[in-house]
Amino acid sequence: MSTLIYWFRNDLRLSDNPAFAQACLNAEHLLPVYVHDCKEQKTVYGFERQGLHRKTFLRASLDDLRVELQAQGSDLLELYGEPQVILQKLLTDTVAKSVYCEQIEAPEEMELVRVLRDQGMDIREFWQSSMLEPQDLPFALEKMPDMFTAFRREVERAQLKFAKPIPTPQHIPALPAFLPQGSILPSSTQSFAHPYFLGGASHAQTHLKQYLERRLPDDYKETRNQLIGMDYSSKFSAWLALGCISVRDIAAQLNEYENCYGANDGTYWLWFELLWRDYFRFIHFKYGQSLYRAGGLTGLPVKPSSLASFEQWRSGNTGTELVDAGVRELHHTGYLSNRMRQIVASYWIYDMNGDWRAGAAWFESQLIDYDVYSNQGNWLYIAGRGTDPRGGRPFNVAKQTQDHDPHGVYRKLWLSAG
Template sequence: MTGDVLHVFEKLKIQIQADLIYCEQIQAPEELEQVALLSSTGFKMNTLWQSSMLDGLDLPFPLQEMPDIFTQFRQKVEKQKLRFAFPIDAPKSIPSLPVIEISSIKAFDGNTSSGSGNFRGGEQSAHVHIQQYFERRLPDAYKQTRNELIGMDYSSKFSPWLAQGSCSAGSIARQLVDYESCYGANDGTYWLWFELLWRDYFRFLHFKYGKKLYYSKGLSNSPGNQFDSEKFYKWSSGNTGESLIDAGMRELKKTGYLSNRMRQIVASYWIYDMKGDWQAGCAWFEYQLIDYDVYSNQGNWLYIAGKGTDPRGGRPFNVAKQTQDHDPDGIYRQMWLT
């Protein structure tokens, strides 16, 4: 069913004679406002925090007092030897679903070149992908390959399934520990856990700063750049005239996916070279990404724009250097520009 959140749930309340809603706790402004709205109109809300690798209650500090700097956060976590929170066991039985009159269903067309070919939705597909990733011992090479631009194996590609809740960061980290027990720990396995910890860090920051992370100035003292619709069209459509940027933006638009390295490069170009509004770029990623995650998307854009907790105040990338480092033979550009 589609429509205004309150209208939809009020209709469901009448149809199935129930007013208790179970949902994931998402500590971001829009999601918190929706929960508050439903609660204020008579619904009973049962929210569950479930998407982090670590349990916030296990951390060696209150979330509202967590270190701002990721390195300090990581060091405190590692000092306590925290690796993951044990996943909750699956329920032994689930009641049958009620019969609902569905007046409208908004169909999703997932037919993108990356999505349809490699990212089939659901828990079973997530399990198959994760298993083959570990069985082929790809974690060993993760640190060396994670900044590549083409293919399925240069990074874990767990993010689409994590974003949809088809797998959990905790279960992946638990499997990673088992993998290290079998094959030994190395830079690759550590770095895979390290990136999952970054994911947690962006989540937990929301408990400390909340809506401030969504202001134009973020946690800084200065607002972002002004929005320019003409510049935004050139950037979002891949028509800036800078070949690496255009290739990346066209891949994003066509597939709904982009490597982590390219996400940083195109974001930096938009903010620093085109003097674009970082919030507009952040919103475009939200609209395009098949692995969109509110915490990671917001956190990474704040990080690049210098509006978050990073003491270096922003991360501008030299496009010429990035091109030479990551696409010296032009293979990636040729793939998306021809």
């Protein structure tokens, strides 16, 4: 038995965290770490890659994780800098043998792990962010169906629903006797709150519990395209994005709900949306870096867009009320309904001839539920540069306005917010 480092990434929880559970089993001493990567904090478009709302939600989630670790006699070490420098120093200072972490199958995250290994570090990655286990699928990921519908049909034909979640470790190994010089295990000195969400695993579980107790899944299919409020959709996405709760945990509790109250269109549609999330993850194993090219999986050129038009769009000053209301909601809350995300993205790409990559970068900066797989997948889908052979998805804003905000309630709410 030896000293190990557990590097938390987008898995800020102890429950149903296979990588952390394995580290607990293999270590005599375990140092839980979160590294705030200070490299490349700004996008090529000049704004922060992680906006205020994302930082706020992350801060609350880390504080919650620390409390959970402390309750079991451990703690969370937070450090700021480049992970390749920070982790190398920690391994040396603590004489740790390995770094355990979750696997993230996206180009920047994969490149970072490659660099760490090239430096001689023993990095043990565990895939754990999907509802289904890759090895349970009825096809190899490299040969998975390109179209979601075909993917879903094969999954359903194999009668796959979710992988069983694992419990929280009963014992967390003690911290190393020697901690790095100058490293402090900090507690938050400021109270952070979000108008919609409170970050952290405890709040994720509280939200899921009340969502199920109030029988909200039953109406999900009918209400999911609404624009205002908390209850029209599940709102699981922010906690899922940082791994404050696992998708397998949600699917398992949803399954228990169906066993108690019966399955219906709403519960199926919730599972259906979680399967979309899996699809966007798994397609990365097949196409990888190609998903991040300007043309995506196509040879389509990218039309240059002016900085002035981009500023109009992202500040909510296009003159198209529904679009402006949506972008302003995003700015004020860090959240936007799925329907509005599609509308504002379509408007930027097709009505303003904008570069889809700029829009994707703005969503990355602003959304508290930013998820690299889903964000890239959805923007490629709208832009017609992903796996869908039918091309892009331009939305008729006038029709969308009539369908989803006929009385102007949503527009009035957010246009008045400035």
